[in-house]
Amino acid sequence: MIAxxxxxxSLQHPxxxxxVASLESVSMNYGEVRALRNVNFTVHAGEVVALLGPNGAGxxxxxxLLLGLLQPNSGKARVFAGDPTHxxxxxxxGAMLQVGKVPETLRVRxxxxxxxxxxxxxxxxxxxxxxxxxxxxRDRKFGDLSGxxxxxxxxxxxxxxxxxxLFLDEPTVGLDVEARRSLWEEIRRLVDRGKTVLLSTHYxxxxxxxxxxxxxxxxxxxxxxxxxxxIKAQTSGKRIRCITExxxxxxxxIPGVTDVKQDxxxxxxxxREAEPVVRALLARDHSLSALEVTSAGLEEAFLALTxxxxxxxxxxx
Amino acid sequence: xSTAAAVLTNTQSERSPSSNLTIYLKEAKYEFLKxxxxxVYTVSVIxxxxxxxxxxxxxxxxxxxxxxxxxxxxxIATFGTFGVMGAxxxxxxxxLASDRGLGWLQVKRASPMPPFxxxxxxxxxxxxxxxxxVLLLMVLxxxxxxxxxxxxxxxxxxxxxxxxxxxxxxxxxALGYFTGPNSAPxxxxxxxxxxxACSGLWMPYMFLPKxxxxxxxxxxxxxxxxxxxxxxxxxxxxxxxxxWEVLLAFTLICLGIARIGFQRDKGKLYG
Numbered sequence: 001m002i003a004x005x006x007x008x009x010s011l012q013h014p015x016x017x018x019x020v021a022s023l024e025s026v027s028m029n030y031g032e033v034r035a036l037r038n039v040n041f042t043v044h045a046g047e048v049v050a051l052l053g054p055n056g057a058g059x060x061x062x063x064x065l066l067l068g069l070l071q072p073n074s075g076k077a078r079v080f081a082g083d084p085t086h087x088x089x090x091x092x093x094g095a096m097l098q099v100g101k102v103p104e105t106l107r108v109r110x111x112x113x114x115x116x117x118x119x120x121x122x123x124x125x126x127x128x129x130x131x132x133x134x135x136x137x138r139d140r141k142f143g144d145l146s147g148x149x150x151x152x153x154x155x156x157x158x159x160x161x162x163x164x165x166l167f168l169d170e171p172t173v174g175l176d177v178e179a180r181r182s183l184w185e186e187i188r189r190l191v192d193r194g195k196t197v198l199l200s201t202h203y204x205x206x207x208x209x210x211x212x213x214x215x216x217x218x219x220x221x222x223x224x225x226x227x228x229x230x231i232k233a234q235t236s237g238k239r240i241r242c243i244t245e246x247x248x249x250x251x252x253x254i255p256g257v258t259d260v261k262q263d264x265x266x267x268x269x270x271x272r273e274a275e276p277v278v279r280a281l282l283a284r285d286h287s288l289s290a291l292e293v294t295s296a297g298l299e300e301a302f303l304a305l306t307x308x309x310x311x312x313x314x315x316x317x
Numbered sequence: 318x319s320t321a322a323a324v325l326t327n328t329q330s331e332r333s334p335s336s337n338l339t340i341y342l343k344e345a346k347y348e349f350l351k352x353x354x355x356x357v358y359t360v361s362v363i364x365x366x367x368x369x370x371x372x373x374x375x376x377x378x379x380x381x382x383x384x385x386x387x388x389x390x391x392x393i394a395t396f397g398t399f400g401v402m403g404a405x406x407x408x409x410x411x412x413l414a415s416d417r418g419l420g421w422l423q424v425k426r427a428s429p430m431p432p433f434x435x436x437x438x439x440x441x442x443x444x445x446x447x448x449x450x451v452l453l454l455m456v457l458x459x460x461x462x463x464x465x466x467x468x469x470x471x472x473x474x475x476x477x478x479x480x481x482x483x484x485x486x487x488x489x490x491a492l493g494y495f496t497g498p499n500s501a502p503x504x505x506x507x508x509x510x511x512x513x514a515c516s517g518l519w520m521p522y523m524f525l526p527k528x529x530x531x532x533x534x535x536x537x538x539x540x541x542x543x544x545x546x547x548x549x550x551x552x553x554x555x556x557x558x559x560x561w562e563v564l565l566a567f568t569l570i571c572l573g574i575a576r577i578g579f580q581r582d583k584g585k586l587y588g
Contacts, residue, residue: 067427071583090429091332097427100419101498105354110347117343118429120332141354157424167427 017044019081020165020196021066026075028061028220035061036220038075043165043198048191050211051200058220059200060098063169066198067095079165091119094163096154096171104143108134108153111142112160119161132156132186148179155186166190168199172206184209232295238274241266241292244285254280266290332429340431344438352408352442362407366400366450367457369519375462383521386551389462391521393454394545397478398538399518400450405485406492406505408443413493414501417582440486447482451475466549473548481541484564487571488537494578512536522553537567 021043028036036058043049051059064070065077068084079089102111109125116122129135132152137145142153151171158166168187172180180203187210191197201207207214208228216224216231224231237258243266244251251260251269256277259270271277274293281288332340352358374392381388416422425435452475458464466474489505496504515532516539517525525533533539540560546552547560 064423069423069427087429087431090427093427093429095424095427097420097424099421099424101415102421102424103351105351106347110350114343114347115428117336117340120336154424157428161429 017046019043020045021079021198022077023062023065023072024076024078026062026065026072026077028058028065028070028072034220036065036072039217039220039222041215041222043196045164045196046194047213048197048199048211050207050214051198051217052202052204052207052214053200053217054202057202057217059202059217060169062217063095063097063167063198063200067093067097067167091161092164093167094158094161094165095167095169096151096158097167097169098173099154102142102150102154105141107139107141108145108156109138111153112156115157116160119163121162122160123162128156128160131159131189133182146179148175148182151175151179151183152186155183159190164196166195166197168197170200170202172201172203180206238271239294240269240271240274240277240281241290241294242269242281242288243267243290244281244288246281246285250284251281337431341434341437344430344434345441348412348438348442349445352412352446358407358411362400362404362446363450363453366396366403367453369399370396370454370457371461373519375457379462384523384551384553386546386549387462387464389458390464390466390549391546391551393451393458393464394474394478394549394551395518395521395542397451397454397474398481398516398542398545399513400454401447401478401482401541402485402509402513402518402538404446404450405443405482406489406509407502408446409439409486409489410492410496410505411501412439413490414496415498417493418498436490439490440483443486443489444479444482448475448479451478470548474545477544477548478541481544481564484537484541484568484571487568487575491571491574491578494575494582512538515539516542518542537564540564 019042023036023039023041026036026039026041027034039058039062041051041062051062053059061070065072066079066084068077068086068090077084079093082089084090084093106114109129112125112128116125116128122128123131125138129138132155134149134152134156137149137153140149142150145153155168155171158168171187172183175183184206187197187199191210197210199207199210211228214224214226214228214231215222241263246267248260248262248267251257251267254277256271256273257269258272261268269277269281278291278293281291370392374389374396378388383391413422416425422435426432455464455471455475492504492508493501513519515525515529516522516536517533518538522530522533522539522542540563543552544557544560544564547557
């Protein structure tokens with residue numbers, strides 16, 4: 001079983017799979033504000049794609065175009081090779097949007113019951129409650145839920161119709177770490193069932209944790225696209241953190257070190273490769289402690305990417 | 318089966334007419350539960366007309382009569398109109414304005430919900446609460462005001478008032494499209510209360526100053542109250558047909574305005 005799955009995955013490069021959602025040369029303006037500029041973007045069957053970008057980058061606009069809640073000024077938004085507003089396509093789509101206020105006097109199970117009725121082949125209430133981790137909260141009124149529980153309820157409404165394609169617009173925004181991780185678990189379980197997911201987020205960790213592919217969006221343009229590893233590779237380097245007696249100046253002398261920063265009691269060293277630098281460090285300082293080596297995270301990659309992009313834009317202006 | 322094949326073959330069938338009916342019923346059921354549990358709504362919409370009726374119809378003027386009709390009977394028609402108007406305006410406009418302004422309507426629009434179901438549910442629930450208010454007024458009148466009328470007359474009065482919920486629900490939808498979540502209740506009160514006063518719902522029409530009587534002729538609640546009064550033999554000039562025509566025209570105008578709002582929202586980010 002596992003073997004066949006792996007075989008299938010290796011045989012089917014994402015690009016050879018059916019396109020289930022796409023933006024084709026889409027531009028979108030709100031009056032003077034250009035939300036998206038000539039964006040081309042596709043989501044293939046069975047993929048989890050993260051649309052990653054800072055606030056105001058155009059993520060939500062992209063999601064709303066694909067949901068047919070907005071019409072592009074130019075270009076085309078398609079799902080299942082058709083119009084996103086077509087009821088037939090909406091029945092195969094679920095969406096979790098950012099929402100200011102949800103009717104608070106209805107209970108969790110009542111909200112789910114109503115949304116399930118919109119779909120031709122919904123999941124059972126028990127399945128939905130289990131998938132969203134809401135079993136114990138079924139009779140709770142929405143207004144009495146915590147932030148994380150509310151997001152889980154909205155997640156339940158997105159999945160209750162058993163859709164093939166799921167849009168999650170900033171699903172964990174405003175949640176604490178624990179609530180965020182628990183929602184990630186729910187999303188992962190859903191992905192395991194073969195759903196296609198488009199996730200928008202400004203949390204780099206979230207994109208890294210969930211997505212097969214990341215599209216980095218900034219100022220209405222997609223500036224990078226690839227697997228999380230590929231995106232990270234766009235900025236090279238490792239981050240080494242340790243407590244050492246060596247001075248910052250002497251650390252900078254070690255070959256391969258690109259940058260050194262004091263961070264409270266420790267130093268943070270950026271290097272192209274970790275191993276030679278660590279070897280040198282250990283040789284020079286026998287009292288060195290609290291050594292940590294991490295990849296320059298998505299965060300650095302992301303900052304570098306958006307920073308370059310903004311600088312280019314400024315230069316052009 | 319590969320995922321791609323699964324996606325391509327998994328073309329779910331269209332909804333059957335019976336499941337469409339289920340959606341409409343569920344939408345109305347949950348809209349009703351939602352409103353019923355909303356104390357602000359039930360308290361203001363149900364208790365105000367009842368309180369006014371008790372005070373003006375049962376405590377103060379119970380022994381009087383207006384154009385040959387006992388005050389407790391007469392005021393079931395007028396405060397009934399007042400109650401129907403409140404239940405319908407608050408039942409549609411404030412919910413719609415808040416759902417629109419705070420993103421909930423967008424979540425619903427992104428789902429395969431038939432858009433009509435949302436509006437139909439709001440109108441049905443407004444009619445339901447209108448019926449509750451009118452029936453409670455009847456119970457009060459019969460129990461404490463000595464109201465006695467034949468069953469056919471009772472049915473006619475209740476049916477007229479409940480049907481009268483439709484024009485005000487239409488007005489509420491129009492209002493809901495052109496007010497925000499915070500401004501909607503204020504806007505409703507600004508229209509609801511003066512309109513009630515000028516239509517002779519608080520003070521009978523014939524006791525209103527001349528200029529207010531003139532204004533009343535242009536106001537929908539006046540026409541509904543006249544239809545309701547007509548069923549208990551206290552109607553006033555004009556034929557019933559004229560009153561119905563005015564209400565119908567008013568309903569169509571309001572639906573037209575609501576439609577403009579609906580279309581306008583379609584192109585906007587927060588719709």
